[in-house]
Amino acid sequence: MVIEVHDLVKTFNGTTAVDRLSFTAGRGEILGLLGPNGAGKTTAIQMLLGIIEPTAGSIHVFGKNIATHRQDILQRLNFSSAYVSLPQNLRVMDNLRVFAGIYGVANWREKSMELLRLFEIDGLAARKTGQLSSGESTRLHLCKALLNDPELLLLDEPTASLDPDIADKVRKLLRRIQRERGITVLYTSHNMREIEEICDRVIFLHHGRKMAEGPPRDVIAKFNQQSLEQVFIRIVRDGELQSSEQKPAQ
Amino acid sequence: MNLRRITALLLRYLLLYRQSWTRIMEIFFWPVMDLLVWGFLTSYLLQVGSSQVPALITFLIGSMIFWDLLYRAQQSVTISFLEDVWARNLLNIFVAPVTIGEFLTATFALGIIKVLVNGLVLALLAWALYAFNIFQLGFTLIPFVLSLMLMGWAMGMVTVALIMRWGHAAEALAWGIPFLVQPLSAVFYPVSVLPVWLHPIAWALPSTYVFEGMRQVLATGQAPWRMFWWSLGLNLVYLIASGVFFRHIFGIVRQKGLLAKLGME
Ligand SMILES: Nc1ncnc2c1ncn2[C@@H]1O[C@H](COP(=O)(O)OP(=O)(O)OP(=O)(O)O)[C@@H](O)[C@H]1O
Ligand SMILES: [Mg+2]
Numbered sequence: 001m002v003i004e005v006h007d008l009v010k011t012f013n014g015t016t017a018v019d020r021l022s023f024t025a026g027r028g029e030i031l032g033l034l035g036p037n038g039a040g041k042t043t044a045i046q047m048l049l050g051i052i053e054p055t056a057g058s059i060h061v062f063g064k065n066i067a068t069h070r071q072d073i074l075q076r077l078n079f080s081s082a083y084v085s086l087p088q089n090l091r092v093m094d095n096l097r098v099f100a101g102i103y104g105v106a107n108w109r110e111k112s113m114e115l116l117r118l119f120e121i122d123g124l125a126a127r128k129t130g131q132l133s134s135g136e137s138t139r140l141h142l143c144k145a146l147l148n149d150p151e152l153l154l155l156d157e158p159t160a161s162l163d164p165d166i167a168d169k170v171r172k173l174l175r176r177i178q179r180e181r182g183i184t185v186l187y188t189s190h191n192m193r194e195i196e197e198i199c200d201r202v203i204f205l206h207h208g209r210k211m212a213e214g215p216p217r218d219v220i221a222k223f224n225q226q227s228l229e230q231v232f233i234r235i236v237r238d239g240e241l242q243s244s245e246q247k248p249a250q
Numbered sequence: 251m252n253l254r255r256i257t258a259l260l261l262r263y264l265l266l267y268r269q270s271w272t273r274i275m276e277i278f279f280w281p282v283m284d285l286l287v288w289g290f291l292t293s294y295l296l297q298v299g300s301s302q303v304p305a306l307i308t309f310l311i312g313s314m315i316f317w318d319l320l321y322r323a324q325q326s327v328t329i330s331f332l333e334d335v336w337a338r339n340l341l342n343i344f345v346a347p348v349t350i351g352e353f354l355t356a357t358f359a360l361g362i363i364k365v366l367v368n369g370l371v372l373a374l375l376a377w378a379l380y381a382f383n384i385f386q387l388g389f390t391l392i393p394f395v396l397s398l399m400l401m402g403w404a405m406g407m408v409t410v411a412l413i414m415r416w417g418h419a420a421e422a423l424a425w426g427i428p429f430l431v432q433p434l435s436a437v438f439y440p441v442s443v444l445p446v447w448l449h450p451i452a453w454a455l456p457s458t459y460v461f462e463g464m465r466q467v468l469a470t471g472q473a474p475w476r477m478f479w480w481s482l483g484l485n486l487v488y489l490i491a492s493g494v495f496f497r498h499i500f501g502i503v504r505q506k507g508l509l510a511k512l513g514m515e
Binding site for chain 2: 012046050052083084085088090094101102103104144
């Protein structure tokens with residue numbers, strides 16, 4: 001297993017952000033983490049990255065405990081999100097060069113150009129990062145996230161600022177990379193159609209608790225709905241529904 | 251500690267300077283302004299004619315340069331950190347396999363580079379404008395400068411820890427913290443000027459030994475090595491204490507999930 005999370009809990013002075021969450025993710029799997037605002041998705045991802053300390057429970061990535069092997073684990077994964085960006089004053093290429101150095105990537109120049117081409121922004125290599133449009137900088141950030149050939153990608157709303165055409169291309173790219181290299185991806189998004197398209201399996205979080213889990217089609221069927229979007233609305237509106245009734249697939 | 255990662259982090263700061271004239275200006279602006287004001291003030295005092303003035307000029311300019319070195323060392327740590335906060339880049343660095351030690355070492359190294367460049371420019375200016383030749387004193391002053399840098403780093407670490415913990419509210423500290431020790435560390439006047447009950451506090455600060463030592467070097471040409479060793483010893487204590495404090499605060503920051511929130515308030 002690439003990710004093994006067991007009984008994970010996080011409370012911030014009294015409020016429970018993540019509540020006894022357990023799940024696993026296998027090699028080459030794209031796992032969607034869904035749920036309304038404040039459900040605990042970002043908190044869970046940041047605990048996986050070791051930048052938030054869990055209140056209870058355990059996290060193993062690549063079979064190693066994040067509490068004791070943070071460095072080793074971080075070397076083999078990467079992260080991208082709409083809420084981080086790269087230094088605006090540096091050129092696109094310089095930013096990739098710095099992170100290539102941090103991750104110890106050999107031949108950073110070729111690697112960077114290859115990734116920029118993959119995301120169709122190789123024409124911007126010499127530009128200052130601050131001059132990129134938000135969609136272009138999102139794609140640059142994905143290049144950064146692929147620099148170290150990660151075995152695991154944690155993507156927290158990575159497509160938030162992409163136009164439909166580019167978002168579609170990015171999804172197909174992620175799919176392709178995942179197929180070719182067997183990368184595991186943990187993905188959050190509020191776009192249910194996107195999730196249905198890209199994810200092998202989804203986990204619904206509500207108030208930090210796992211409400212449902214399974215391949216999108218199975219989850220939709222289990223809730224007697226037509227789409228994930230309807231499932232989402234149903235789960236949020238019947239928030240008080242007991243998770244025990246649903247017997248989430250594990 | 252991994253040299254490759256430290257170099258990459260340092261490169262990121264250096265590239266920032268290559269890309270930005272305003273940042274390069276910022277390195278020199280305050281030191282040069284300080285030097286001009288203090289230099290011309292002492293020149294004026296010289297005209298008015300006081301018997302002690304020649305020594306006073308040297309003391310004031312020397313103090314000014316040394317103070318600036320201390321300030322720069324602290325700033326290099328805090329501003330580097332704030333640059334990452336402002337750029338929303340902090341998370342990128344902390345989700346990479348970078349240790350706190352490597353991160354801080356890169357900012358220390360940047361401090362050394364800035365101080366070298368700055369010290370050179372100030373020394374040249376002081377020589378050109380006021381015929382103050384700091385190198386005339388030989389290299390006796392260099393150990394004192396190094397000791398001062400250590401103190402700047404310790405203060406920088408404490409400042410960064412406070413900013414991580416209290417966010418924007420603490421950002422003002424980034425600029426202010428060095429001035430907290432200024433009145434007590436005998437920067438522009440000897441400790442003997444302070445009221446007696448403040449003496450123990452003054453002598454608990456490594457900077458006091460450096461500034462007193464510097465004045466002795468300027469006055470006699472002889473380095474008071476005892477002063478130097480005291481400052482160095484105290485600095486090591488302060489550095490270790492700041493490191494422990496930083497670690498402790500970093501633990502709290504991870505508990506409270508503040509790292510991702512920095513710069514977003
Ligand atoms: N550092 C923090 N301190 C206190 N409470 C926090 C902190 N971070 C998150 N929370 C709270 O924890 C809960 C989960 O937040 P989280 O950011 O994980 O949600 P999310 O699922 O990512 O939501 P969104 O879809 O809006 O991004 C929320 O109630 C939030 O207010
Ligand atoms: Mg979130």
